[in-house]
Amino acid sequence: MARQKGIIKLDGTIGDITFYKSKDGYLAREKGGIPADRIANDPAFQRTRENGAEFGRAGKAGKVLRNAIRALLQNASDSRMVSRLTTEMVRVIQEDVTNTRGLRNVIDGEAELLAGFEFNISGKLGTTLYAPFTATVDRAAGTLVANIPAFVPLNMVAAPGGTTHFKIVSAGAEVDFENESFVADSQATAILPWDANPTAVINLNNAVTANSTHPLFLMLGIEFYQQVNGQMYPLKNGAYNALAIADVDGN
DNA sequence: CACACCTGTAACCGTCCCAT
DNA sequence: ATGGGACGGTTACAGGTGTG
Structure with a gap:
């Protein structure tokens, strides 16, 4: 096994050489591996294939959900x-x-685990x-409502530097994970000043299909x-x- | 032998780099 | 400049292999 003596420490693979750190220091060796067709066919890899199947399903589920709110995601992810x-979808599936x-x-997992998921870490x-705010999901009526009582923006919104205005947005999504399709609706307030004056009560009502049998998000x-010379600009490209x-209603 | 650590598999997308 | 390709990051697992 090769041992790295230089000052350049690496972790990972470059070409056919793998670099890694062990308790003995930084080592390098030839890339190993398992032939793809063994993982695909060997009975010993049944567990691995099961993992792969569920992991793939989680990836697809995430995609459908993201597609349902693509427009909003463009400004906040x-x-x-x-x-x-x-990761979260895998957790849902494992339930x-x-x-x-x-x-x-x-569908048979716990989609409710997704409640609280933040699309933009920054x-x-x-x-x-x-x-x-209160979130109300009325499955029979097919409405997902976000209600925010009047509040003072300066006090209740921690806005990044440079902010002069803001907007509250919402979306309701009815997602059919099986068929990879969705029905979605989004609503938003007007652009409101970030100042000491209380807002009006905010009620964003998103409509999807009544009596849906799919999970609702x-x-x-x-x-x-940021307002500059009367024009509104998205602050720092929405960073x-x-x-x-x-809220999630898994059904 | 025990241990440590790698790889490939599934789906997807942002972010690179490189070549045209 | 633009498009294509490769890679990282997400999970869990089993097999392979060098080290001590």
């Missing part, structure tokens, strides 16, 4: 969001007690919008603006805009 969401290993899915709703977010899953 970070580069690691996809992998964080995949499925109906199906056997490898066949577990989101602008979390939980540490931005302190005004209390309510997203709530905030977008920041600090927040968007989170406010």
Whole structure:
């Protein structure tokens, strides 16, 4: 086994050489591995294939959910969001007690675990919008409502420097994970001044299909603006805009 | 032999780099 | 400049291999 004597410490693989750190220091060796067709066919890899199947299902589920709110995500997500969401989807799937290993899915899992998920790690709703809100999901009526009583923006919104205005946004999504389709609706307030004057009561009503049999998701977010010479500009390209899953009705 | 640590598999997307 | 390709990050698992 090769031993690295130089000052350059590496971790990972370059070409066919793998570098890693062990308790004996930094080592390097030839890349190893398992032939792909063995993982695909060898009975010994049954567990591994089951993991793969569920992991893949989690990735797809995340994609459908993201697609449902793509427009909002454009203004409020970070580069690691996809992998964080995949992690959570795996957790959801692992809560499925109906199906056997490898066949577990989101629908029979605990989609409620996704409640509280933050789409933008550098602008979390939980540490931005302190005004209390209530989320109401009416499955029969097919409505997902975010209600925020009147509040003073300066006190209840921790806005990034440069903010002059903000907007509260919401989305309701009815997601069919099985068929990878969705019905979504989004609502937003007008652009409001970030000042000491109380807002009006905010009631964002998102409509999807009445009596749906699919999981329902309510997203709530905030977008920041800077007013320059009467024009509204998204603040720092939306780097600090927040968007989170406010409520989930898994069915 | 025990231990440590690697790899490939699943789906997806942002972020690089490189070549045209 | 633009497009394509590679890679990292997300989970859990089993097998392979060098070290001590």
